[in-house]
Amino acid sequence: MGQVQLPAEWRTVPTLTGRHATLEPLQAEHVDGLRAALGEGALARLWYTNVPAPAQAEAYVAAALAMQAAGEALPFVVRDAGGEIVGCTRYYDLLADVPRLSIGYTWYAPSAQRTGVNTEAKQMLLEYAFSQLRCISVVFETSWFNHASRAAIARLGAKQDGVLRGHKRHADGSVRDTVIFSILESEWPAVRRHLQFRLEADA
Numbered sequence: 001m002g003q004v005q006l007p008a009e010w011r012t013v014p015t016l017t018g019r020h021a022t023l024e025p026l027q028a029e030h031v032d033g034l035r036a037a038l039g040e041g042a043l044a045r046l047w048y049t050n051v052p053a054p055a056q057a058e059a060y061v062a063a064a065l066a067m068q069a070a071g072e073a074l075p076f077v078v079r080d081a082g083g084e085i086v087g088c089t090r091y092y093d094l095l096a097d098v099p100r101l102s103i104g105y106t107w108y109a110p111s112a113q114r115t116g117v118n119t120e121a122k123q124m125l126l127e128y129a130f131s132q133l134r135c136i137s138v139v140f141e142t143s144w145f146n147h148a149s150r151a152a153i154a155r156l157g158a159k160q161d162g163v164l165r166g167h168k169r170h171a172d173g174s175v176r177d178t179v180i181f182s183i184l185e186s187e188w189p190a191v192r193r194h195l196q197f198r199l200e201a202d203a
Contacts, residue, residue, distance in 0.1 A: 006071050009133060010096045013074045016124040019081065020116035020199070023124060026065065026075035026088060031058045033085030034077065037109035048145040050171050051107045064090060064105070078108070078121055086112035089121060091129070093139065101129060102139040116202040122156055123195040130188045137182050143170065144177040153181045157191035 013025035035057040038044070044053040052060040067073035067090075075090035087108035091101045103125050108118060129135045140158055142149040154160070158181035167178035183191055 006094060006096050010074075010094055010099075011071060013068070013076060014128060014132075016076075016121075016128060018120040018124055020120040020202070021081070021118075021124070022079045022083075023076040023089070023121055024079070026061060026068075026077045026090075028058075028061060028065065030077045030085060030088075031061050034061065034088060037086050039109065042110075043107055046146075047172050047174070048143040048170055048176075049107070049149075050105070064088075067092070073105075075105070078112075078117065080112055080115075080117055084111075086117060089125070091125070096133075098137075099133055099135050100137050100139065101133070101135060102141060103129075104141055116199055118152070119156075119195055119198050119202070123192070123199070126183065126188065126195075127192065130185055136185045140181040141178050142181075144179055150179055156183070157187070157194045158183045159187075 015025065016023040035054045038052065038054040038057060041053045043049065043051040044056075064073065064075040068075055072094065073090045073092040074094070076088060077085055078087045078089060080086045087106070089103065089106040091103060092105065093100075093102040095101065103122070106118075112118070126138060129138050140153045140156075142153060144163065161180040161182050164178045164180060166175050168176050170176045
């Protein structure tokens, strides 16, 4: 779906602010901060992910912004409570006529892992998708081999819909089986309460 076909609210990246995290529109000026968050490149060495190596940060941001310009994604940079850039995420597969979208392309610096950053970021992204964009479902995808990601998505309260065999390729070219999860609009109130409970436990 091209950008001109999307309603204005589906073409605008919002700024979402919480206690643990702030999500703001990804910009070229964020390259240095993202490169620093990638550290020594350990995340990129996980073959079943699509996390860029530090040297690829500029190209990664450029590709994300190109997707945004084409109406294919709404990318965010993620800051922690101290304002430090700790990762990024995005909305993609924007289907305003359903309406439905996916959340993904998410990665965090080690310093932000196992903190409230991801939980709150997902809470804010889901809240905006259901409350402002009026989505009837939100989708999450991950590689069959990314067991940590599969567990994290399930902990959010998403339900596994199934596995798409031979769906796409990993960054190294190997064939990827994709595990699909979703949260329905009718499930969002309970999931919201669950995420709030988790955030209160992290306080």
